[in-house]
């Protein structure tokens with residue numbers, strides 16, 4: 001008996017693998033990377049993406065959905081066992097039930113959404129299974145900005161870090177770290193406490209750039225800002241050293257120790273991340289918080305452009321780049337999306353898009369980037385506001401209406417997180433140039449953070465999907481052609 005069961009079990013297992021293989025063959029998958037610097041809106045985007053597909057949201061510009069060809073969409077087990085799962089259910093519950101924004105991305109995670117559809121062409125219907133699995137890969141943009149380090153020696157990394165720290169917009173933020181570094185002798189004997197103090201001070205400066213209202217984008221190493229599970233490990237306990245000469249570091253010196261850890265960071269952190277995740281992506285969406293940068297002024301915009309240039313360069317390394325050999329697939333579409341457009345009246349949405357297009361065009365040029373289709377979009381993955389008009393004297397002002405988060409302020413007014421309010425958000429300038437040249441605070445967009453929207457229910461009590469702005473356009477660009 002026992003042996004019979006065993007045989008039956010084995011047969012089952014064999015059948016399972018066969019079915020899986022066949023499934024893999026006939027139901028294609030698409031790996032979609034979702035990135036952006038911290039707080040750009042990655043978590044909210046993925047949650048809204050999945051929720052709208054599962055619940056059949058209003059998606060008129062997503063062709064397969066509009067023409068009724070999507071039969072259903074559902075979550076399946078993800079293909080990579082070693083990557084944490086994107087906690088979709090928790091995030092939906094926060095957004096929909098508690099009306100609070102979900103916890104932001106802190107590390108990499110993954111979710112598989114499978115879509116069953118009917119192909120639009122008879123030919124395709126005959127040969128495709130009518131299934132597409134979309135593997136959404138969520139990861140911090142900070143980690144991606146580490147890739148250029150692979151081509152830099154410790155000396156180059158140190159030199160550049162000090163050059164950037166000396167720029168007018170970073171000078172004061174970097175002062176404590178620079179003065180600490182000035183007291184350190186790289187040629188002295190290696191000492192763990194000195195290394196730690198320097199690393200902590202350097203990390204504090206990088207964090208200050210990010211938190212400061214100047215809204216500067218980040219500098220590598222990305223794990224100093226988003227350590228994931230590496231917090232406190234030796235690979236993260238290094239920092240640039242000033243005034244390094246051309247010669248080799250003396251064995252046993254602080255410089256030699258820093259250099260070794262920098263190299264360890266490259267080989268144990270950056271390389272595996274790139275190989276295992278970035279190199280396997282088919283498509284990519286890059287979320288940018290352009291509005292925050294615009295509000296903070298030209299330095300923040302220039303910084304965002306620099307970050308975008310570096311991000312694009314990572315996806316399509318030019319010929320001869322050491323990264324090229326590692327790509328197992330080619331990223332063929334990249335969407336650069338300005339999120340949170342629901343903070344503006346719709347009249348300004350196209351203006352926001354034009355500004356981001358300008359930013360992206362310059363980044364594309366500078367990154368010497370070609371081969372992938374790039375599109376640009378202003379959107380809100382979750383729309384927290386409605387639009388209206390308010391009469392002021394004889395004028396009708398376009399306003400947005402929503403529930404500001406508890407503690408938000410406009411002038412003297414402080415909000416309690418319960419009361420709906422009409423806000424006149426201000427306009428973006430009609431030409432992008434004006435936006436690029438505006439001084440800090442000159443654009444006067446009134447930026448209040450709102451609570452997630454209250455979801456409407458049908459007469460039968462069914463909750464409708466999350467409202468959005470142009471999420472359907474994003475879906476069409478990112479996966480539409482694969483459902484044709």
Ligand code: GDP
Pocket residue numbers: 036037038039040041042043044045101102103104105339340341342343379380381382383384449450
């Ligand atoms: P992540 O760090 O990229 O994962 O960023 P999140 O997705 O957590 O978003 C950060 C914050 O930006 C959220 O907590 C929201 O306050 C805000 N946010 C993100 N997306 C939207 C959006 O579509 N509309 C609005 N109104 N706020 C958003």
